[in-house]
Structure formats: structure tokens, C-alpha cells
Amino acid sequence: MASVTLNKLSKSYGNTPVLHNIDLHIAHGELVVLVGPSGCGKSTLLRVLCGLEDISSGELRIDADVVNTLSPAERGIAMVFQSYALYPHMNVFKNMAFGLKIQGSSQDDIAQRVQAAAEVLHIDHLLDRLPRELSGGQRQRVAIGRAIVRKPRLFLFDEPLSNLDASLRAKTRIELSRLHRELAATMVYVTHDQVEAMTLGDKIVVLNEGHLQQAGTPLTLYQQPANRFVATFIGSPTINLLPARVLEADSTGVRLRLADGSQVLGLVDGSALQPGESVEIGLRPEHCRVDASTAHSGSEDTALHAEIALVEHLGESNLLYLKTDIGQELIVRGDGNAAVRLGGTVIVRAAPESLYLFRADGTAAPRLRPGNMRSAHVH
Amino acid sequence: MTHTSTSALPSRHLPRLGLAPSRVLVLMNSFKSRDAIFSDPLSWPTSETFSLIGYTKVMARSDVWMYFQNSFIVTVASLFFILLFGAMAAWGISEYRFAGNRWLRFFFAFGIMVPIRLGTVSILQIMVGLNLVNTLTALVLVYVAQGLPLAIMILSEFMAQVPGELKDAARCDGIDEFRIFFQVVVPLIRPAIATVAVFTMVPIWNDLWFPLILAPSEKTQTITLGIQQFVGQYATDWNAVLASLSLAIVPVGSLYALFSRQLIRGITAGAVK
Numbered sequence: 001m002a003s004v005t006l007n008k009l010s011k012s013y014g015n016t017p018v019l020h021n022i023d024l025h026i027a028h029g030e031l032v033v034l035v036g037p038s039g040c041g042k043s044t045l046l047r048v049l050c051g052l053e054d055i056s057s058g059e060l061r062i063d064a065d066v067v068n069t070l071s072p073a074e075r076g077i078a079m080v081f082q083s084y085a086l087y088p089h090m091n092v093f094k095n096m097a098f099g100l101k102i103q104g105s106s107q108d109d110i111a112q113r114v115q116a117a118a119e120v121l122h123i124d125h126l127l128d129r130l131p132r133e134l135s136g137g138q139r140q141r142v143a144i145g146r147a148i149v150r151k152p153r154l155f156l157f158d159e160p161l162s163n164l165d166a167s168l169r170a171k172t173r174i175e176l177s178r179l180h181r182e183l184a185a186t187m188v189y190v191t192h193d194q195v196e197a198m199t200l201g202d203k204i205v206v207l208n209e210g211h212l213q214q215a216g217t218p219l220t221l222y223q224q225p226a227n228r229f230v231a232t233f234i235g236s237p238t239i240n241l242l243p244a245r246v247l248e249a250d251s252t253g254v255r256l257r258l259a260d261g262s263q264v265l266g267l268v269d270g271s272a273l274q275p276g277e278s279v280e281i282g283l284r285p286e287h288c289r290v291d292a293s294t295a296h297s298g299s300e301d302t303a304l305h306a307e308i309a310l311v312e313h314l315g316e317s318n319l320l321y322l323k324t325d326i327g328q329e330l331i332v333r334g335d336g337n338a339a340v341r342l343g344g345t346v347i348v349r350a351a352p353e354s355l356y357l358f359r360a361d362g363t364a365a366p367r368l369r370p371g372n373m374r375s376a377h378v379h
Numbered sequence: 380m381t382h383t384s385t386s387a388l389p390s391r392h393l394p395r396l397g398l399a400p401s402r403v404l405v406l407m408n409s410f411k412s413r414d415a416i417f418s419d420p421l422s423w424p425t426s427e428t429f430s431l432i433g434y435t436k437v438m439a440r441s442d443v444w445m446y447f448q449n450s451f452i453v454t455v456a457s458l459f460f461i462l463l464f465g466a467m468a469a470w471g472i473s474e475y476r477f478a479g480n481r482w483l484r485f486f487f488a489f490g491i492m493v494p495i496r497l498g499t500v501s502i503l504q505i506m507v508g509l510n511l512v513n514t515l516t517a518l519v520l521v522y523v524a525q526g527l528p529l530a531i532m533i534l535s536e537f538m539a540q541v542p543g544e545l546k547d548a549a550r551c552d553g554i555d556e557f558r559i560f561f562q563v564v565v566p567l568i569r570p571a572i573a574t575v576a577v578f579t580m581v582p583i584w585n586d587l588w589f590p591l592i593l594a595p596s597e598k599t600q601t602i603t604l605g606i607q608q609f610v611g612q613y614a615t616d617w618n619a620v621l622a623s624l625s626l627a628i629v630p631v632g633s634l635y636a637l638f639s640r641q642l643i644r645g646i647t648a649g650a651v652k
Contacts, residue, residue: 079551098552
């Protein structure tokens with residue numbers, strides 16, 4: 001178990017920079033999830049942590065040691081690959097024991113450690129099998145087992161669940177979570193799957209184009225995103241963004257005018273905003289309410305007139321794809337039981353505390369009451 | 380009659396042993412008496428024409444065994460070095476990026492296109508200079524040079540197909556590059572190695588050119604060269620020639636069978652995943 005510190009870490013291939021000055025601290029026993037769109041550098045960051053790629057500049061520490069130039073084994077790192085990367089010509093036992101054998105551990109020690117790891121992962125009855133005789137889930141376990149037996153200081157997972165089918169993925173996710181608690185190990189986990197990130201991570205690190213966007217707990221990222229990118233990346237369906245102009249702003253709230261001329265109030269810290277500034281407001285689909293009566297409610301809620309263009313029924317809720325009067329598209333999560341009529345006009349309402357506000361450069365104004373939100377279809 | 384007896388052969392064994400029609404002729408005539416060879420060369424040996432005279436003649440001569448031994452040493456040694464160095468060079472070319480990588484690849488590709496026999500005079504000069512004429516070493520050296528380009532080209536293609544994650548996993552396991560090569564990569568490309576072995580082995584065993592030029596001495600003749608002793612200017616001992624040719628097929632045929640089984644196993648293993 002170890003802590004990991006990245007200090008202004010950069011990586012480039014030739015003249016192409018891939019990672020820019022990443023600063024990050026991973027505490028003892030923490031499970032950190034790296035997320036981001038394809039090509040954001042998350043896998044590269046993992047390979048850099050592992051020692052499979054050189055570090056172009058900056059410093060990587062594991063505990064107090066600078067490990068920039070050390071090999072993966074010297075760093076005490078074990079990695080689980082997306083394709084599992086089991087040695088096809090060796091049986092499960094040999095796959096798990098290979099690294100130990102090379103290190104020169106004694107036969108008894110190897111047998112005992114492999115057995116212990118196999119029991120933790122419930123693969124002790126498969127030790128004689130070849131990888132090609134195993135199912136996807138079993139291969140996955142063997143790959144994890146191969147990492148465990150070496151008792152590494154740091155575990156790295158590169159999209160380990162992406163080759164599994166949906167139900168197995170959910171199961172393995174819970175299993176991994178249990179494993180993390182049992183081993184009390186420091187883990188770094190790369191995924192592009194939001195659900196995995198939100199459910200597994202003690203901390204989520206969002207990357208985009210090689211820049212670290214935000215690092216924080218899953219809820220922080222959801223409720224208080226540092227910028228527009230994080231807000232759009234975390235949450236499904238994606239947050240709705242609408243252009244607006246600041247009318248009045250202070251540290252207790254912001255009054256804005258939307259493109260359709262309506263005025264809305266947002267409970268965000270507007271002390272940095274100037275009246276007249278162009279901004280974007282964000283409304284999460286699950287924070288919006290659909291009101292079939294078009295009467296004016298008189299509250300401070302955002303109210304947008306919109307037409308229902310498409311409905312997706314998910315059972316417990318439905319997703320309404322709407323088009324506002326002035327042609328903006330909105331997605332709203334509504335009550336799954338409510339009858340909706342395609343082409344019907346509704347009013348979409350959102351409470352002031354549910355508003356997100358992003359400035360022109362993408363940075364977010366801090367929300368004043370980030371928690372406390374109830375999803376619309378629950379009331 | 381010839382026709383019916385040929386078709387009576389279990390035909391599925393023919394390709395496996397690599398028996399072309401001419402080799403069948405060699406084989407069947409080697410079991411016939413001299414008169415029968417001349418009177419009806421296309422017929423199979425019958426109880427009247429069957430004779431082992433060719434084999435007894437050949438086996439009685441101790442130097443034939445030495446020719447076999449020479450051929451065997453040269454073939455196995457060349458094969459060993461071609462596969463070892465070929466696989467290592469292929470690994471280097473396919474796995475590591477270094478200056479001149481592409482040129483090296485091109486250089487070896489060029490080696491496939493240009494027949495090594497064009498350089499026979501220079502090779503002979505070199506061997507004379509190195510004092511290696513009439514040694515098996517000279518033959519092994521030439522054959523290794525002859526076989527390497529194709530081996531490198533084929534093996535580097537296969538090595539490039541070994542998933543990168545597998546090598547990375549091995550590196551994470553703390554396994555050094557040599558062990559990754561010998562214990563992870565080589566076992567995975569065994570079918571390719573078998574293919575290369577088959578392709579390089581047969582021309583080496585059958586070669587007459589270089590043994591004739593580089594190692595024609597009594598002690599270093601290979602079997603293909605040795606057989607020529609039975610071919611005279613005025614009279615040829617056909618029994619002995621055919622018997623020794625048949626015998627010469629046996630070792631290379633069995634080596635081929637050995638490798639091709641490996642080859643077929645590799646292909647089917649990949650096919651059903």
C-alpha cells in the first residue's frame with residue numbers, strides 16, 4: 001500500500017504533448033478512477049504511472065521515493081489489462097506464479113500465495129486450466145489474481161470490465177469494490193464508463209485532452225463541477241446548457257436573462273460575474289420538472305416552454321427530448337408513469353438551487369446549495 | 380497396370396510426406412533389380428523384380444553414413460542458428476524503435492530477392508581467406524546467411540501480432556526482455572517458427588551447389604554430393620543412386636512431418652480460438 005504523488009507530470013510523443021502538467025495526490029488505500037473521453041490521455045497516464053512509458057517531465061513519487069526511471073516491477077506496481085493479457089500457453093497457476101518465479105520466490109511461498117489469491121477470487125478450482133478454457137469473467141479474475149499475488153504497492157486497472165457483458169460487469173464491479181476494501185490497497189482505475197467511475201471511486205479524476213479538469217469525490221464532481229467539461233461529462237443524460245446574460249450578480253445569487261427573454265434566478269456565487277456578461281446555465285435532466293399546465297406559477301423557478309419531440313421510456317422514468325420556442329434542445333427526465341403526448345407543449349421548470357452557471361471560459365460559478373437536490377420524478 | 384497401382388496408394392499420406400511423383404519413382408525403383416529398373420521403370424516392384432541390392436550396396440559403404448551425418452549436422456546447425464538469430468532479429472525489428480529500423484528491414488527484404496548463389500565467388504574467396512574451405516562450418520555460415528532474411532521477414536510479421544498488452548503484462552511482472560522473448564513470445568509464435576523451419580530446412584538438405592564448391596573433400600561431403608559418386612561418366616549404379624536418394628528423403632521427410640504437425644496444430648488452435 002502506498003500513496004502516489006504526481007508533480008507537474010507531462011508526457012509527449014515526439015512533439016505531440018499528451019499529458020500537460022498533471023498534479024495529483026493519491027492517498028494510502030484510495031481508489032482513484034481516471035475518466036475522460038477517448039484520447040484524453042487516461043490510458044497514457046496509467047502507463048506512465050506503471051512505468052511502461054517514460055515521463056517527459058515532472059516527477060512521480062510513490063510514498064517518498066521518486067520512481068521516474070524505475071521499471072514497473074521496481075516500482076512495486078501490478079496492472080490489470082483490458083484484454084487481461086494472460087499468457088495463453090500457461091495454465092492459471094503458472095500465469096499467477098510466473099512473476100513470482102522470476103523474482104526467485106521459493107516453491108512453497110509461490111504455491112501458498114497463489115492458493116491464497118485464488119481463494120479470495122474463487123478461482124481455486126481453475127488452477128490447472130488454460131486461459132482459453134475460461135470464461136470472460138474467470139479470465140478477469142485470473143488477471144486480478146496475477147496482480148494480487150505479487151503484493152504490489154499500487155494496483156492499476158485499465159478498463160478491466162469493458163470486455164464483460166452488462167450483468168457480469170455489474171457483478172464484477174461490486175466484487176472489485178469488495179476486493180478494494182479487503183486488500184486495503186491503493187488502486188488507480190481507468191474507465192470511460194461513468195457508472196463505474198461514480199460507484200467505484202473514492203476519488204474521480206476527470207481528464208480532457210491531456211489536462212486534468214477536476215479531481216474530487218463522485219458527488220463533488222456531480223454537484224460542484226469545476227467547469228463546463230466536467231459538468232457535461234458527469235451525469236447521464238448530459239446536462240442541458242442554455243446561453244444567458246447576467247442581469248445582476250452577487251455572492252448570494254445571480255439573476256439572468258435567457259435567450260427567449262425570460263428571467264431566471266440561480267443560486268450560485270456570482271461575486272466574480274459582471275452584469276451584461278454572456279454565460280451558460282446548466283440544468284440537469286433529472287432536476288427539471290415537466291409541467292403540463294402552461295399557467296404561470298409565479299415562483300422564481302426557471303420556466304421554459306417546449307414541445308415534446310421524442311420520448312424514451314426507461315420504466316422507472318422516461319426521457320423527454322424537447323424543443324423550446326426558440327429552437328433549443330432540452331432533455332428532461334420525467335415520471336415514468338406520466339402520460340406524455342408527442343408534439344404536446346409543456347413547461348419545463350427548474351428550481352433556482354438546481355442551476356449551474358458557466359462563464360465564457362468554461363469555469364463554473366460555485367453553486368450555493370449543491371446538495372439537497374431532489375430528482376424531479378421522485379416528488 | 381501402372382495406373383491402377385498408383386491410385387491404390389493411400390493418397391492422403393502423399394502430401395504429408397511431400398512426395399512428388401518423381402520421388403515416388405525414385406522410391407519404387409530403389410527396391411527393384413537393375414534389369415527391372417530399365418525394362419519397366421514405371422511399375423512397382425513385384426516378387427520377381429524386388430531387390431534390396433541398392434540398399435545393401437549403399438549401407439555397406441561406411442562413407443555414406445558419414446555423408447548423412449554431415450548433411451544432418453549442417454542442416455540442424457543451420458536451422459538452429461537461423462531460427463535463433465532470425466527470431467531474435469525479428470523481435471528486435473518488430474518490438475523496438477531505433478534509428479535505421481526501417482533500413483534494416485529493407486536490407487533483409489533485399490536478401491530475399493537476391494539469390495545468394497550470385498555471390499558464390501566472393502563467398503569462396505572469403506572462406507579461403509578464413510581458412511574454412513572444406514569444413515562444415517563454411518556451409519553452416521552460408522546457409523544461415525541464406526535462410527535469415529526469409530526467417531526474419533516471416534517471424535517479425537508474427538511477432539508484431541503478439542498483443543502488446545501481453546508484453547506489457549510481462550514487464551509489469553518484472554520479467555526481463557530476454558525472458559519475455561524466450562518464455563512469452565517464442566511459445567506463442569511456435570507455428571510460425573515451424574513454418575520457417577520447414578521452408579528453410581528442405582533447400583539446405585537438398586543443396587548441391589555449396590557443398591560442391593565449399594566442402595567437396597572426402598570428409599565433409601553431404602549426402603547430395605556423396606550420391607554423385609554412384610553417378611559415373613560411363614556407368615551409373617542406378618540401384619545405389621536410387622537407394623541413397625530414397626534414404627536421403629527419410630530424415631528430411633521425418634523432420635518435415637515433425638514440424639508440420641506442430642504447424643497444423645498451431646493453425647487449428649487459432650481457428651477455433
